Amino acid sequence: MKKWLLPTIALLLVLLAAYVAAGPWLAIRGISEAIEQRDAARLARHVDFPALRINLKAQLDDQLVRRAGSDMQSSLFGVMALGVAGRLTGAAVDVMVTPAGISALLQGHGVWKRATGDTADGDTWGPPAPARPLQGARGRYESLSRFTATRPLDDGGSVVFVLSRQGLHWRLTDITLPLDAPH
Secondary structure: OHHHHHHHHHHHHHHHHHHHHHHHHHHHHHHHHHHHOOOHHHHHOOEOHHHHHHHHHHHHHHHHHHHHHHHHHHOHHHHHHHHHHHHHHHHHHHHHOOHHHHHHHHHHHHHHHHHOOOEOOOOOOOOEOOOOOOOOOEEEEEEOOEEEEEEEOOOOOEEEEEEEEEOOEEEEEEEEOOOOOOO
């Protein structure tokens, strides 16, 4: 019995390490399937919505201030306008980056795809072509608890999906948008 205990423990540790190492790809697959099936509840298992909201708000606020420039930031009217704009973008992120908000976006995506004739089987009455935001993404570990999947865009920019390890599971915690791309 003792001679099987050590190899069994070693095998279990190797399997656990393999599961954790494969975790980002499993999470990406889960996200992709949830989006394709328009299943917001399943998507919520793979997305840390509070962390994602905080990170997206910070990106949008930073971009708003950068684009406003120093002249806008130095005037009283500009500061008030930036404050209002920041609250509006924050409210939009709060509404949209939730399971219900994502569900609404996916429903709108489906309606738009049907209206433009972009269906899975080419039939106008067929199901809409699924959204595939992670298709073609290249993944890499940045640390033992951070993984990024970078998806190039047609305009030369890219979107970076950041997954963080939370215990043994990986969840989407940030999406770095190509906000600084040239116009």
